[in-house]
Amino acid sequence: MIFGIYARKSVYSDDSDSIENQINMCIDYIKKHYNIVTDIIKYYDEGYTGANTQRPGFNLLLKDVKNKKINTLVCYKIDRISRNVVDFSKTFEELQKNNIQFISIKEQIDTSTPLGRAMMYICSVFAQMERETIAERIKDSSLALAKSGKWPGGRPPLGYMREKIIIDGKKHTTLVKNPDEVDLLNYIVEEFLNGNTLSGLETKFRHNKIKSRLGSYFSSTQIYQILSCPQYVAATPKIYDYFQSKGCNIVAPREKFDGKHGILVYNRTSGSRSKKHVINPPNMWYVTVGLHEPLLSAEKWLAIQERFGKNKIDKTRKHEIGILKGILKCKCGYTMRTKYKHDKQYNIEYTHYFCPQRTRKGKQACDTPMIPIDLIDNKVIDIMKNLSINKDHIELYMKKELSEIRLIRSKEIINNEMNDCRKRIFNLTKALQENYQSQAAKYIIADIEKLDKQLISLEYELRELEESEKERAKRVETIDTIYEKILEYIKDYELLPYKEKNRHLAAIIKECIWNDGELTIVL
Numbered sequence: 031m032i033f034g035i036y037a038r039k040s041v042y043s044d045d046s047d048s049i050e051n052q053i054n055m056c057i058d059y060i061k062k063h064y065n066i067v068t069d070i071i072k073y074y075d076e077g078y079t080g081a082n083t084q085r086p087g088f089n090l091l092l093k094d095v096k097n098k099k100i101n102t103l104v105c106y107k108i109d110r111i112s113r114n115v116v117d118f119s120k121t122f123e124e125l126q127k128n129n130i131q132f133i134s135i136k137e138q139i140d141t142s143t144p145l146g147r148a149m150m151y152i153c154s155v156f157a158q159m160e161r162e163t164i165a166e167r168i169k170d171s172s173l174a175l176a177k178s179g180k181w182p183g184g185r186p187p188l189g190y191m192r193e194k195i196i197i198d199g200k201k202h203t204t205l206v207k208n209p210d211e212v213d214l215l216n217y218i219v220e221e222f223l224n225g226n227t228l229s230g231l232e233t234k235f236r237h238n239k240i241k242s243r244l245g246s247y248f249s250s251t252q253i254y255q256i257l258s259c260p261q262y263v264a265a266t267p268k269i270y271d272y273f274q275s276k277g278c279n280i281v282a283p284r285e286k287f288d289g290k291h292g293i294l295v296y297n298r299t300s301g302s303r304s305k306k307h308v309i310n311p312p313n314m315w316y317v318t319v320g321l322h323e324p325l326l327s328a329e330k331w332l333a334i335q336e337r338f339g340k341n342k343i344d345k346t347r348k349h350e351i352g353i354l355k356g357i358l359k360c361k362c363g364y365t366m367r368t369k370y371k372h373d374k375q376y377n378i379e380y381t382h383y384f385c386p387q388r389t390r391k392g393k394q395a396c397d398t399p400m401i402p403i404d405l406i407d408n409k410v411i412d413i414m415k416n417l418s419i420n421k422d423h424i425e426l427y428m429k430k431e432l433s434e435i436r437l438i439r440s441k442e443i444i445n446n447e448m449n450d451c452r453k454r455i456f457n458l459t460k461a462l463q464e465n466y467q468s469q470a471a472k473y474i475i476a477d478i479e480k481l482d483k484q485l486i487s488l489e490y491e492l493r494e495l496e497e498s499e500k501e502r503a504k505r506v507e508t509i510d511t512i513y514e515k516i517l518e519y520i521k522d523y524e525l526l527p528y529k530e531k532n533r534h535l536a537a538i539i540k541e542c543i544w545n546d547g548e549l550t551i552v553l
Contacts, residue, residue: 031067033060034100036091037074038110049074050479052106053486059135060104071100071493072486080113092121098128107136122150177281179294179320181205187259188243189215189325205261205292205322211243215325218256223333228253232390250390258338260298260317263331264289264324272332276312282319289328294320350528351381352403354410357536360385361545362396368403383544401544409549410535410542411523418520421513427553428505429540444492451485512538512553 037052053072060067071094075085088111094100103125105111112118125132131142132150140146181203186192189212190205221231228250234240236247263269270287273280278295296316299307352358352368360366364387371380382400417424455478462474519526519534526534541552 031064031101032069032071032099033064033067034071034073034091034094034103035060036088036103036105036110037072038078038080038085038088039076040079047106049076050482052110055106055135056104059133072489074486080109080111083112083117092124095124095128095130098130100130102131102133102142104133104135106134108134108139177318178202179282179291179318181294181320181322182296187261188218188256189262190322195321205320207323207325212325214240215256215262218253219326219330219334222253222257223330223337229386229390233392236391247391254338257334260293260295260331261320261322262324262326263293264326264328265291265293265319266328268328268332269293272335273312273315273317276315278312278315278317280317282317286319289324292320292322292324294318352383353407353528353531353535354383354542355532357532357539358383358406358542358544360387360396360398361543362387362398364396366544369400398544398546406544406549410539410551413551414516414520414538417513418516421509424509424512424516424553425505427551428509429552439491439495441492441495444488444495448485448488448492451481451488455481455485 035053035056037049037056039047039049039052053074057070060070073087073091073094075087078085078088091103095103108118111121122132125141131140133140133142133146137149139149141150181192183203186205186208189208191208192203193206194201195204196202218231221234222228226234231253232248232250235253240248242248242252265282265287266289267284267287270280270284273293273295294317296318297310298315300310351370354366355368356365358366362385364385366383367386369380369382369384372378373380381403383403383406384400385396385398388396388398413427417427458474458478458481462471462478465471465474515534515538519538523531539551539553541550543550
């Protein structure tokens with residue numbers, strides 16, 4: 031049976047419950063309760079809190095759990111794994127999925143016994159209850175806030191500012207018109223309805239030095255957020271029907287949609303400082319009539335939304351050009367796009383890859399010019415043809431993921447050092463038995479602890495070396511797979527429709543970067 035031991039200590043100072051102590055207690059437990067012990071693998075993190083799940087030792091443990099390298103995981107206390115019930119529950123689910131037992135010495139939990147399993151199931155139930163309670167609380171809070179029509183907080187949209195009002199003797203926040211920004215809002219709306227695109231508006235605003243209230247240039251994403259913001263629109267029956275057709279939860283009666291106030295939508299987005307903000311599905315939105323004055327008529331706001339809907343349909347390209355579409359990146363990090371132009375006078379077609387950052391922000395943001403599509407596409411096809419003939423060249427286009435340091439020391443050297451450590455620990459232990467009452471005892475113990483740390487470090491190094499060997503074996507398999515895909519691609523290239531050419535290439539190429547006339551490909 032192979033055991034895994036996990037130890038964690040938040041701070042380097044304070045010797046209580048040290049990494050060494052935790053590991054030794056786990057080893058003593060294993061030796062006391064199990065006769066057959068094939069191997070003990072140690073994982074540890076020093077200086078990491080239980081709230082942080084991104085710990086090197088913990089991540090290595092999870093990787094080994096998924097690869098079923100251990101049969102039983104032992105730790106001193108459950109909170110060494112995580113102090114968060116939900117996070118611990120996820121770890122326990124992963125252990126269950128891979129049929130790995132869990133033992134916590136302090137809490138006397140052993141999932142190989144019926145009682146231990148029952149206790150873990152109770153933990154899982156509490157975690158699930160916590161998740162459901164949080165979700166229900168958010169739903170209730172959103173509903174209560176929506177019914178009141180009060181501003182929920184946060185930065186007000188362009189054209190508004192916050193103002194405190196008294197309702198039933200209590201202070202509340204609402205939105206009022208910001209005269210310094212209303213003209214800019216109307217300008218953005220009119221420019222968009224007159225046919226300007228989001229990226230076109232971004233470029234125009236940058237050229238005309240038009241900035242946001244924070245002093246930065248508007249991005250196309252920010253312009254979209256302004257134009258799609260529901261707070262601006264007057265609450266009319268048309269707007270009621272619009273949100274109802276989208277499947278939203280409308281918590282104000284239809285008669286309140288009289289056009290005198292603006293709309294408020296709660297729970298439209300979700301996210302936090304650490305999580306990306308995303309727009310929730312409409313069936314999660316709570317729509318009500320706010321206390322603020324609207325800045326846009328229903329007709330104008332709906333015209334904007336209709337144009338967004340039309341753009342989504344029109345985004346389907348009329349011209350299928352560029353086999354590297356969605357794959358090729360500019361040196362600045364942006365994904366390059368394709369452009370088609372037909373000169374009717376001379377009946378000539380022009381196709382180019384271009385950097386959207388340069389188009390939006392100008393040459394000072396990115397100096398990559400437009401590149402003829404055929405120039406880059408032909409380069410890629412030539413590379414694919416070369417690799418179909420020379421399989422050995424594939425590795426030249428792969429990332430050097432294997433650490434060269436690992437190759438310096440062999441397994442034999444590491445094993446010899448580990449055996450030497452064990453012998454010295456054994457000899458020092460014998461010396462300690464003979465001198466346990468003398469002054470020398472504390473120095474012997476210090477030497478044993480030092481050697482034990484060295485042994486743990488060597489065990490880690492050995493495991494990394496073994497992982498490296500497996501990675502190299504996997505790399506050979508990957509080369510074979512890539513080679514087969516390239517052969518198939520070149521053989522069928524002339525017969526493949528455009529979308530298939532693009533899809534197959536995306537399955538072969540991991541990275542493709544254009545940098546000042548040089549094409550870099552990573553497979």
